[in-house]
Every structure is written in C-alpha cells, then in structure tokens.
Amino acid sequence: MTVRTWGAFPGAAVVWKVALILSYAVAGWRVLRGAVRGIAAGRMFDENSLMALASLGAMAIGEMPEAAGVMAFFSVGEYLQDMAVERSRGSIRALMDIRPEYASVARGDKVEKVAPEDVLPGELIQVRPGERVPLDSLVMGGETSMDTSALTGESMPRAMGPGDEALAGMVNIRAAVTLRVVRPYAQSAAARVLQLVEEASTRKARTERFITRFSRYYTPAVVALAAAVAVIPPFFAPGQAFAVWIHRALVLLVISCPCALVISIPLGYFAGIGGASRRGVLVKGASFLETLSRVDTVVFDKTGT
Known part of the structure; x- marks a missing residue:
C-alpha cells in the first residue's frame, strides 16, 4: 500500500x-x-x-x-x-436592578402604561402594591409603606402619606397610591444610582x-x-x-x-x-x-x- x-x-x-x-x-x-x-x-x-x-x-x-x-x-x-x-x-x-419598566400615567379618563422617560413633571401616576416607583414624585392620595432598601439600605419599610416624597426605585408594599411627578426620569434617584454604577x-x-x-x-x-x-x-x-x-x-x-x-x-x-x-x-x-x-x-x- x-x-x-x-x-x-x-x-x-x-x-x-x-x-x-x-x-x-x-x-x-x-x-x-x-x-x-x-x-x-x-x-x-x-x-x-x-x-x-x-x-x-x-x-x-x-x-x-x-x-x-x-x-x-x-x-x-x-x-x-x-x-x-x-x-x-x-x-x-x-x-442594581432598580430601573422601573413602566409608569402608569393618569391621562384623561384612563390610565396608560408608558416608558418612564415619556412622563412629564406634574403628571399623575399610580403605583400599585409590588410595583416600583418609576419617577421621583410626591404622594397625592393614599397611604402605604415603601421598601427603600435599594436606595438607602434601610431594611425597615417607610410609611408614606400625602405630601411625602417617593423616589424612583422604591417599591410600594401595602396599598395603591397616587403620585405627582416632580422631575423627569433622567434626573431621578434611580437614574443617578444607575449612572454611578x-x-x-x-x-x-x-x-x-x-x-x-x-x-x-x-x-x-x-x-x-x-x-x-x-x-x-x-x-x-x-x-x-x-x-x-x-x-x-x-x-x-x-x-x-x-x-x-x-x-x-x-x-x-x-x-x-x-x-x-x-x-x-x-x-x-x-x-x-x-x-x-x-x-x-x-x-x-x-x-x-
């Protein structure tokens, strides 16, 4: 061979x-x-x-x-x-997965789910139990408790009522609340934390x-x-x-x-x-x-x- x-x-x-x-x-x-x-x-x-x-x-x-x-x-x-x-x-x-996926905005007679970047200061948003606060806001209606551990490290929930500030990234625990947005998402607490990361x-x-x-x-x-x-x-x-x-x-x-x-x-x-x-x-x-x-x-x- x-x-x-x-x-x-x-x-x-x-x-x-x-x-x-x-x-x-x-x-x-x-x-x-x-x-x-x-x-x-x-x-x-x-x-x-x-x-x-x-x-x-x-x-x-x-x-x-x-x-x-x-x-x-x-x-x-x-x-x-x-x-x-x-x-x-x-x-x-x-x-640092604190970025909210959507915001429930009250526009007219209905509630729309939109990207947080599309919400303007002054608009009203609704946050139900288990949802993240999408933008820095003031509580306008309802009382609840918020999990702030992602932002502050505090393990105990914080009680929230009308006039209190709820920051983007906090998690609503107890009851639905209505919030008024005070600043755009790019200037929110969640955006600043993610930018630091x-x-x-x-x-x-x-x-x-x-x-x-x-x-x-x-x-x-x-x-x-x-x-x-x-x-x-x-x-x-x-x-x-x-x-x-x-x-x-x-x-x-x-x-x-x-x-x-x-x-x-x-x-x-x-x-x-x-x-x-x-x-x-x-x-x-x-x-x-x-x-x-x-x-x-x-x-x-x-x-x-």
Whole structure:
C-alpha cells in the first residue's frame, strides 16, 4: 500500500495557504479593525497595532502559520477577557436592578402604561402594591409603606402619606397610591444610582493609572527596539540573511506586547467588583476597592450600610 503525505497531493500548498489566510482573517478581523481605529484616533502604539504589525510582518516574510497562530491565540485571550468583563457587568446590573419598566400615567379618563422617560413633571401616576416607583414624585392620595432598601439600605419599610416624597426605585408594599411627578426620569434617584454604577469602571485605581502611563512609553520603546533589531545587526553580521533579523524583530514585538500588563490589572479590579456584586456588595470603582486594602476598621450604621 502506498502512503502519500498531504503535501504530495496536487494543489496542497495552495489549499494550505488559503486555509491559513482564512484562519488569519477570521481570528484577526477584530484586532485589525481595532488597530485601524486606534491609529485613526491617534493611538499609534496599542496592543492591537502591535499584534497587527507583528502578524502582517510574519506574513510578509512567508511565515503564514506563525501569523495565523499568533492572531488566533491573541483573539482567544481577547474573547476570554470580554466574557469576564460582561459577566461582571451582568452581576452589577443584577444587583442594581432598580430601573422601573413602566409608569402608569393618569391621562384623561384612563390610565396608560408608558416608558418612564415619556412622563412629564406634574403628571399623575399610580403605583400599585409590588410595583416600583418609576419617577421621583410626591404622594397625592393614599397611604402605604415603601421598601427603600435599594436606595438607602434601610431594611425597615417607610410609611408614606400625602405630601411625602417617593423616589424612583422604591417599591410600594401595602396599598395603591397616587403620585405627582416632580422631575423627569433622567434626573431621578434611580437614574443617578444607575449612572454611578455605569461610571464604576471609569474610577481607576492608582495602580491602573500608573500602568496606563507606563504603557505610553513602554510600547513605543518596544517598537523602536524591534526596528533596531531588524535594521542594525545585518550591518555587523553580513553573513546572515536580512529576513532572519526581520523574523527576530517580529518575535520581539509579539513577546513584548504589553497585553498582560495593560489588561490584567484593570480586569482584576473589574472582576473583583463583579464578584462583590454577586454577594450583594456594590463597589463604586476600582479606586475604592484599592482603598479597602488599607482599611483596618469598618463602622456600620443602624441599617447595616
């Protein structure tokens, strides 16, 4: 029996190259797009541009398997990072799920269910037991008790009657009440709390800020060093092919990519915030999480907050 290797088949080399190019395109289109957008925004030296430069350089010197492999591994890492971040965000959103789905507005002789954003100050709304207060309002009719724990941390319900202020995000417990809206949803207590949650990732810790500043100098230095490796040694080692030093420069670019440095620290903080939210603790940002490492005393008020 005659055994033929893959390379012995007619057209095998062409099929192999096409497969590598397709693999590179599938794995790297997000990276290449990010590199183009980064360059257009003035960020010449980020992890996307480094990976794009190194992989395209490898393709240019005929190292197609290396180019496709590098891009595939980098893309898998990016996917795992995105998955971890989205999981943490989902935990935070679940913890602060105080956004009302609708508002029951009294208009004319009927009550309409509309989006909270469509309700104007001065309009009357009705809130039945078990429903969230959709907008900051004043109680106009009826008496009830409100669960305010989502906003204040207070575990005991608060009695509400005519003239009292009911904030968006509170939950009506006992009886139906009529409320008059005092401010639009964008300025409501629930909207402000959700905005604080969304801004949590922008409150960077001191370590994150240092890494960001460090990468601004580190990455251009790596690119300059790789260029020097590709250009200078051939003049002092004329016996070696120029492509050898190009290959070594590309290897230097790949292994020096600051992805682990730039990504791991922010991702660690974000995962910590997400982990805390799964246990019912809201951390407003990485800077506050970092401060906890220096805390030796915690004081609780009567609500446990």
